[in-house]
Amino acid sequence: MNPEEHRAGLVTLVGRPNVGKSSLVNALVREKVCIVSDRPQTTRNRIRCIDSSERAQIVFVDTPGVYPARNRLGEFLLEEAKTSLESVDLILYVVEAGPFSPEPEEEALLELIGSLATPRILVANKADRLREEVPLETVLKVYLEALNPLALIAVSAKTGFNVETLRERIVSALPTGPSLFPEDILMDHTxxxxxxxxxxxxxxxxxxxxxxxxxxxxxxxxxxxxxxxxxxxxxxxxxxxxxxxxxxxxxxxxxxxxxxxxxxxxxxxxxxxxxxxxxxxxxxxxxxxxxxxxxxxxxxxxxx
Missing domain, CATH: 3.30.300.20 (K homology (KH) domain)
Known part of the structure; x- marks a missing residue:
C-alpha cells in the first residue's frame, strides 16, 4: 500500500454511562481490552486500545461515562471524559438506539462537543433491541442537532451488526499519516x-x-x-x-x-x-x- 494513503489517528468515545462504549471498543478492536458490565461507571480510566491494519491504525480512547460528580472519584471521572476530547482526530458520541433524550448532565457536554472543530460520528449502539419501525433520525433529533455529526450509524456491539461499516467510516475520517504505535501493540496499559x-x-x-x-x-x-x-x-x-x-x-x-x-x-x-x-x-x-x-x-x- 502507498504509505501516503495510510491513515492513523486518535478516536475518543464519549456518552452517558451504560450505553455500551466498552463493548463497542472490544467489538471494533476484536479483542477484550475493556471491562464490560451492565452497571454505570465500570470504566474509570481513559483506556487506549489500538486497532492496526494495512490501511490504518485507529487508537481508541474509551472514557468514563458522563454523570454528576458526587465525590472526588466522580470529579476525576468527569475530568477524564473532558480531557479525552482534547487533541483527538475524531469523536464517537455513543447513545442507545431508541427514543432517548439527553439527560441533564449531558447537555453541557453536548454543547462543548458542538463547539469543537473536531469531527464526530453519532453511534446508536444496541441496535439489536430497536424495532424496525423506529426512525432513528427522528428519535435522536436532539443529538443530531447538537452534534452536527459526519454520520449517524446504528450498530450492535453485541451481535456485530454494522461494526465493520462503522470501522470503515472511522478510517475515512482519520488524517493520512504513519502509525502512532508499533503495530503489534494492542493497548498501552500493562x-x-x-x-x-x-x-x-x-x-x-x-x-x-x-x-x-x-x-x-x-x-x-x-x-x-x-x-x-x-x-x-x-x-x-x-x-x-x-x-x-x-x-x-x-x-x-x-x-x-x-x-x-x-x-x-x-x-x-x-x-x-x-x-x-x-x-x-x-x-x-x-x-x-x-x-x-x-x-x-x-x-x-x-x-x-
Whole structure:
C-alpha cells in the first residue's frame, strides 16, 4: 500500500454511562481490552486500545461515562471524559438506539462537543433491541442537532451488526499519516492493569447492586511464565478494597462462596487473555471512604 494513503489517528468515545462504549471498543478492536458490565461507571480510566491494519491504525480512547460528580472519584471521572476530547482526530458520541433524550448532565457536554472543530460520528449502539419501525433520525433529533455529526450509524456491539461499516467510516475520517504505535501493540496499559480490570469486572458482575461503586482492586503480585521461565502458571495475588465492613461480607459471601466464584471467573478471563494457566489469590479489605481521599485515589490510579 502507498504509505501516503495510510491513515492513523486518535478516536475518543464519549456518552452517558451504560450505553455500551466498552463493548463497542472490544467489538471494533476484536479483542477484550475493556471491562464490560451492565452497571454505570465500570470504566474509570481513559483506556487506549489500538486497532492496526494495512490501511490504518485507529487508537481508541474509551472514557468514563458522563454523570454528576458526587465525590472526588466522580470529579476525576468527569475530568477524564473532558480531557479525552482534547487533541483527538475524531469523536464517537455513543447513545442507545431508541427514543432517548439527553439527560441533564449531558447537555453541557453536548454543547462543548458542538463547539469543537473536531469531527464526530453519532453511534446508536444496541441496535439489536430497536424495532424496525423506529426512525432513528427522528428519535435522536436532539443529538443530531447538537452534534452536527459526519454520520449517524446504528450498530450492535453485541451481535456485530454494522461494526465493520462503522470501522470503515472511522478510517475515512482519520488524517493520512504513519502509525502512532508499533503495530503489534494492542493497548498501552500493562498486563498487570488488565488483570486488575478483569477482576474488578467480575466484582461488578457478581455483586450487581449489592455493592456500590466503592470497589478498587490492587495487584499485589504478578508473575507470569513469560517473565519467570521456571513457573508453569502465572501467579496473581490481588486485594479488593471496599469502603464498609458490610460490603466486605457481601463480597465474600456465605462460606466464602461468592469470592470463590469471582476468583474462578476472573481466572478464566485471565487465562484467556494471558495464554497460560493462572493461580489467582484474592483478599478483601476495608478502606473507609477511599473515594474521598486524594491520596488513595492516586494510589489506585484515579488521580494525578
Amino acid at each position: 498486563e498487570r492493569f488488565l488483570a486488575q480490570e478483569l477482576i474488578r469486572e467480575q466484582v461488578f458482575r457478581q455483586t450487581r447492586d449489592e455493592v456500590p461503586h466503592g470497589v478498587a482492586v490492587e495487584i499485589e503480585t504478578f508473575k507470569t511464565p513469560f517473565e519467570y521461565p521456571d513457573r508453569q502458571k502465572a501467579l496473581i495475588q490481588a486485594t479488593i478494597y471496599v469502603e464498609r465492613p458490610s460490603q466486605k461480607g457481601i463480597l465474600i459471601g456465605a462460606g466464602g462462596k461468592r469470592l470463590k466464584e469471582i476468583g474462578r471467573l476472573a481466572r478464566l478471563s485471565l487465562e484467556a487473555q494471558l495464554g497460560c494457566p493462572v493461580f489467582l489469590e484474592l483478599w478483601v479489605k476495608v478502606l473507609p471512604d477511599w473515594r474521598k481521599s486524594p491520596l488513595q485515589l492516586r494510589r489506585f490510579g484515579y488521580g494525578r
